[in-house]
Amino acid sequence: xxxxxxxxxxxxxxxxxxxxxxxxxxxxxxxxxxxxxxxxxxxxxxxxxxxxxxxxxxxxxxxxxxxxxxxxxxxxxxxxxxxxxxxxxxxxxxxxxxxxxxxxxxxxxxxxxxxxxxxxxxxxxxxxxxxxxxxxxxxxxxxxxxxxxxxxxxxxxxxxxxxxxxxxxxxxxxxxxxxxxxxxxxxxxxxxxxxxxxxxxxxxxxxxxxxxxxxxxxxxxxxxxxxxxxxxxxxxxxxxxxxxxxxx
Amino acid sequence: xxxxxxxxxxxxxxxxxxxxxxxxxxxxxxxxxxxxxxxxxxxxxxxxxxxxxxxxxxxxxxxxxxxxxxxxxxxxxxxxxxxxxxxxxxxxxxxxxxxxxxxxxxxxxxxxxxxxxxxxxxxxxxxxxxxxxxxxxxxxxxxxxxxxxxxxxxxxxxxxxxxxxxxxxxxxxxxxxxxxxxxxxxxxxxxxxxxxxxxxxxxxxxxxxxxxxxxxxxxxxxxxxxxxxxxxxxxxxxxxxxxxxxxxxxxxxxxxxxxxxxxxxxxxxxxxxxxxxxxxxxxxxxxxxxxxxxxxxxxxxxxxxxxxxxxxxxxxxxxxxxxxxxxxxxxxxxxxxxxxxxxxxxxxxxxxxxxxxxxxxxxxxxxxxxxxxxxxxxxxxxxxxxxxxxxxxxxxxxxxxxxxxxxxxxxxxxxxxxxxxxxxxx
Numbered sequence: 001x002x003x004x005x006x007x008x009x010x011x012x013x014x015x016x017x018x019x020x021x022x023x024x025x026x027x028x029x030x031x032x033x034x035x036x037x038x039x040x041x042x043x044x045x046x047x048x049x050x051x052x053x054x055x056x057x058x059x060x061x062x063x064x065x066x067x068x069x070x071x072x073x074x075x076x077x078x079x080x081x082x083x084x085x086x087x088x089x090x091x092x093x094x095x096x097x098x099x100x101x102x103x104x105x106x107x108x109x110x111x112x113x114x115x116x117x118x119x120x121x122x123x124x125x126x127x128x129x130x131x132x133x134x135x136x137x138x139x140x141x142x143x144x145x146x147x148x149x150x151x152x153x154x155x156x157x158x159x160x161x162x163x164x165x166x167x168x169x170x171x172x173x174x175x176x177x178x179x180x181x182x183x184x185x186x187x188x189x190x191x192x193x194x195x196x197x198x199x200x201x202x203x204x205x206x207x208x209x210x211x212x213x214x215x216x217x218x219x220x221x222x223x224x225x226x227x228x229x230x231x232x233x234x235x236x237x238x239x240x241x242x243x244x245x246x247x248x
Numbered sequence: 249x250x251x252x253x254x255x256x257x258x259x260x261x262x263x264x265x266x267x268x269x270x271x272x273x274x275x276x277x278x279x280x281x282x283x284x285x286x287x288x289x290x291x292x293x294x295x296x297x298x299x300x301x302x303x304x305x306x307x308x309x310x311x312x313x314x315x316x317x318x319x320x321x322x323x324x325x326x327x328x329x330x331x332x333x334x335x336x337x338x339x340x341x342x343x344x345x346x347x348x349x350x351x352x353x354x355x356x357x358x359x360x361x362x363x364x365x366x367x368x369x370x371x372x373x374x375x376x377x378x379x380x381x382x383x384x385x386x387x388x389x390x391x392x393x394x395x396x397x398x399x400x401x402x403x404x405x406x407x408x409x410x411x412x413x414x415x416x417x418x419x420x421x422x423x424x425x426x427x428x429x430x431x432x433x434x435x436x437x438x439x440x441x442x443x444x445x446x447x448x449x450x451x452x453x454x455x456x457x458x459x460x461x462x463x464x465x466x467x468x469x470x471x472x473x474x475x476x477x478x479x480x481x482x483x484x485x486x487x488x489x490x491x492x493x494x495x496x497x498x499x500x501x502x503x504x505x506x507x508x509x510x511x512x513x514x515x516x517x518x519x520x521x522x523x524x525x526x527x528x529x530x531x532x533x534x535x536x537x538x539x540x541x542x543x544x545x546x547x548x549x550x551x552x553x554x555x556x557x558x559x560x561x562x563x564x565x566x567x568x569x570x571x572x573x574x575x576x577x578x579x580x581x582x583x584x585x586x587x588x589x590x591x592x593x594x595x596x597x598x599x600x601x602x603x604x605x606x607x608x609x610x611x612x613x614x615x616x617x618x619x620x621x622x623x624x625x626x627x628x629x630x631x632x633x634x635x636x637x638x639x640x641x642x643x644x645x646x647x648x649x650x651x652x653x654x655x656x657x658x659x660x661x662x663x664x665x666x667x668x669x670x671x672x673x674x
Binding site: 048049050051071072073075076077081082084087088089090091092093097098101102105106109141158162 | 614615616617619620621622623624625626627628630634635637638639640641642
């Protein structure tokens, strides 16, 4: 599904990723943990093609394609989805209009027939219910005036509508109370399937109580310094990240 | 001098206009003969001067008009051309009951006297130039009279058919006491002829009258438009006005309203969407001359490519206008590094018990928002279009007549795509 080899990337001439390698197979859930400034969010941004994030070397293959050669929208159309840590507000653009434009674009790129308005509305109502957001949020401006938790649930709603092959959740748990966390986790778990993979970037082990990962990686100093099963997350929770200093 | 620029138009007005208008034409022509073309040093024209303005040779070309292009707004259509006016109502060729539309040339002496007394007595433009050019070149004049207590459900859609290179349009709208009406005035539709248009519309709202007035300017970038909408409101009258300007080499509109008596209200909303090398210029003046009047003015613009927008909004609260509530807001979004806007809200307050607020902002398109859209599969141009439309779209909600609201927001969507794409001719 995703194969990252020796990826080096910088932001404003500051090297952040320093030879990161990661393989994610179909249906797998990988958790990436690590201290502040390790490059966790940078990984998501580089994979999504965010301007200002420069890839210096290395390769990323996504579903058989050279991801780094693709435009941001092409990556999304090919099935890559990044749930933002800080979702962006777009005043005046209704959530519904935004979601329709997004679903239309992705379907068109995949030679699928556009959904008619009625079917789309029905689907949008279903997913908003699934993430426990009132349908009124569909009429409001994208993330405009949403609380932190509402923004995260809105991200999840987009993910459910777009049905991507690879979902990257960038600290989706930050700023969520325990109820919202459970809603988000239930949404993610419902989407787990044999051909859909997840990269769950998180600071805390807590999320992983609800979304059980197949693999846990520790990112420090711009590369993965340790990988293991879900028990690694518990070890990190009890020991913290300080012991990694030597390893990084 | 500006008089020499308009010489052929003045001569045409002198020969074609009815006798009762000639003295007005002569006075205005004399003023123009002594007035220089406004340049960068002219206070009210400095960001969009008329230097180099020339009058095109008068040509009429009906083949250039696509009469299908004007939208069906569920309104009674009044199409005005050099040949006269043609009414196509809803289900009949009749105007709704309570409305009369007459050309200046067919007025009897009494009505001519009434029109003459009203002309120029509403607000005026800042420099007086637009009104004076209109007086001096008076071509097609229409008087729309709404009877007292008339309640006109269907809007009147007045379409100035651009079948000639030159047009000077004058409209007088008198809304009778406690009348209700909705008038849409539309310029620059369905033609590719390079043209110059001048238009002054004066609105007289009698006590308790409620008028919705929308001015639409949808030109192409070889057309120049200079116009004004000037209103005078009597006691408890309400004007809901909307301005939409897109296209045009230069599109200058001045709006003025005089609150002559207590309890009057004006809501003025406007949207401008220039791109390429287009210039859109709005100057507005609200003269709060009476107490207990309210005004709410909101203009928003999205400016693309190398286009230039000017917004100057003035609110003048006279000493007697106590308890006035006046709000003015202008927000701008630039979609390119070379687009520019000059915005200047002006408050002049001589009464001590009033509530006034004004503000202006200029922003660039948010790169993060564009990126966010792109991560959802939306192409960059579509993302910028969504964001541009989102910036202005809330104002369309203030248009009560649904077909107009739908059509204009659709126009704005198409424009926003062009704004982002830039001018293909460049």
